Amino acid sequence: MPKYQRFPLPDTAEGLTEAEILTWHVKPGDAVTVNQIIVEIETAKAAVELPCPWEGVVTELLVEIGQTVEVGVPIITIDTDPSGSAPAPVADAPVNGTSSGKIGEEMPGGRIATLVGYGPKAGAATRRTRKAPPVVAAAAPVAPAPVVPAPAPAPVVPAPGGPVPLAKPPVRKLAKDLGVDLHALTGSGPGGVITREDVERAQAPAPAPAPDTGARERRVPVKGVRRATAQAMVDSAFTAPHVTEFLTVDVTPMMELRARLKNSREFGGVKLTPLAFCAKAVVLAARRTPDVNATWDAATGEIVYKDYVHLGIAAATPRGLVVPKVRDADRMSLRELAEALDALATTAREGRTPPADMVNGTITITNVGVFGVDTGTPIINPGESAILAFGAIRDMPWVVDGQVVPRKVCQLALSFDHRVVDGQQGSQFLADVGTLMSDPAVALTY
Template sequence: MTVDFRLPDLGEGLPEAELVQWLVAEGDTVALNQTIAEVETAKAVVELPSPHAGIIRTLHAAAGDVVEVGSVLISYDLEGGDEPAPAPEEEAKAEPNLVGYGAAPTSSKRPARRARATGGAATDTAVLESEVLQAAPHDATPTPDVVERPLERPRSTPPVRALAKQLGVDLVLVEASGASGIITRADVEAYAERVGVAEPAPVLPAVRRDSEERTTRTPIRGVRKHTAAAMVQSAFTAPHVTTFLTIDVTPAMELVASLKADRALADHRIGIMAIAAKAVCLALGRHPSLNSRWDDEAGEIVEHHYVNLGIAAATGRGLVVPNIRDAQELALAELADAIRTLAETARAGKTAPADMMGGTFSITNVGVFGVDAGTPILNPGEAGILALGAVRRQPWEHRGEIALRDVMTLALSFDHRLVDGEQGAKFMVEVADVLREPGRAMLLR
């Protein structure tokens, strides 16, 4: 029996997606939930698992094509051809949503687990995929000659399989750390770190040159298209005001150095970004106008009593701003871990659409590019965004004398409909006070 698989709604409410690459070819035999393609939406690259087991009959799109949701993407010759074909309208309804679709093959037994390499020890820790893990040390590196291949395909989720593919990791060689037998993101990352797998460069959009090769044309698609639309909407909807403040952050940088030297905290990689994030969370509690949004339809100003802190991340596909939920509840080390996790996930192109929605305030670190200051554009729906400039060692007045100090420029853009100049200035100074003297954070709540 031949059936068509239509591109499903990817759980984002977007009307189309670009086919990045096929991972199968016509004539291939595929298993249920086997990854068949990678598609890019306006927000992320997503792995597309197969909803059927059978033979690939026809691929209806080529890499680089933009496919509308509901359009036929692939046709299968299914195993067991005597099954009745569903009516066309039923077939369209039967296409499952990509997020979590396709039931795994049922089995009363867990997948066979690979044998451990002798002479080494490993620590098994059950964790959530979203948690940041430090891989336990191993005395021996597993190699294919000590691996017992399972009879079933390793159990994992589509995002984890995407990560494994990007890192060049064979999931058959990875052992699940938890009792469920499901391989997690942390398991893949720990294995990659153990065997020294390098992360490849992200796949960039296809480009074409004109006949004289004097220009290069890149299709405006995916994340870049979405970001451009959002920035234009923000710039022409919210009246932006930007204020600057240059400060001595030597005490904050000394704190960073001491935390890195502390063995108990070294793995958290606490930097100036995490300290600034903590300062922002504290200041927003005292200046709620910076943590609000303008609801034009309801004619109301909505103040948030929580902080979903957006972290602007530059990727090969464009700018994304995932956010840390309830950041005000996190300690400094937890904020540092969350920032690193968001950045790594964004660079891998695997940020979940839900993680880019519902932000209340954002931070962008332009200093990592050697820039002293800028005028950041608000993330749509937010009242403020803080840009951190580069930390530079330069002469500065200190205790009545000139000394070499670590100096940084802060730039705060805010929506003048929601925030008056006085409120913006007081918020900026309060954030700066924590960076100038981190001990002041003990006085705030």
């Protein structure tokens, strides 16, 4: 193996082309081991820590913090033979190679500790091609060319637009300074001579000075998660025909059940939130209306129905909106869902969501209630057919058995892709979710 190895920026998730260097965890002269974290990068999906594929000594950091780098471009050089016994040539790591050691081993919970590939797919461009300098061939001596006298300067031709306008030299200078075309003016002086007043009247009004707001404004480049989210929302809003329906639900029985379960031994130490009940209702209701869990495949002209639920949860993070997924949420118990949601929220806030958990969702919940918001018209996550907004739970007057009493009430809003989900199917799904949240015992009948 060559003495010096250059580590190229890998493709940490399918289709990514670039990433920003957030933090270097090593510096030149540091000794590194296989699988040691050497750098943290931010992609369009999330922040990712990259491990070192070799053991050796860092010789050079090729990219500065804050710089955006294309996939495949070397970012660090490592001396893999500090003792000096290996040859000196420098080699880039294989873009699609994988490292040894802990990478690839199964972690607790069934996850695989792995980078999702090193670099783009075979054949994809990684670096801009540099143009080779032109090759100049040696030529035989050539006799000097005869000296040809330079041509005489061409005569000055009047500007187009008719005959030369009549104006005195000071007026011509004024017109030039003010940017006024004398050909466009009609002189008001004797014999049609253009005067100073003619030029001043033709002058366009000076633009008003811009307000001095520079000290009260900030400009932040749009990149990373924010740029990816913006593009995804535009693509979804102008591709999928959105329909949004609303439902107000009395969730008093759900909140009473939550209070009982929190005090039970089975749920001891579990953060049991109303979102967990909502998530359970969504995955149960999706069984009865599989259309909301399907995908419109425009490339093949097919609707793809999925017999699993990868539940997306919209999460606000310091880097922007992300939608990590709970894999196979339909196979989880209420306790398992609650634990998964708690872990998902923690890793999302810290920016540590694995790239594999950011893709291939089937349906999404956005919990706007945590901000005290009642409802909204959510935009469908690209590649899915429905998203549910879960609003704040409030004490509100409600009619029960003919009497107005205070109850725990919330609003639900379902946006769905009308190419896949008809009004009847969307309404049925929303009604099922509402029923399961207003009377959790109904879940026994599903």
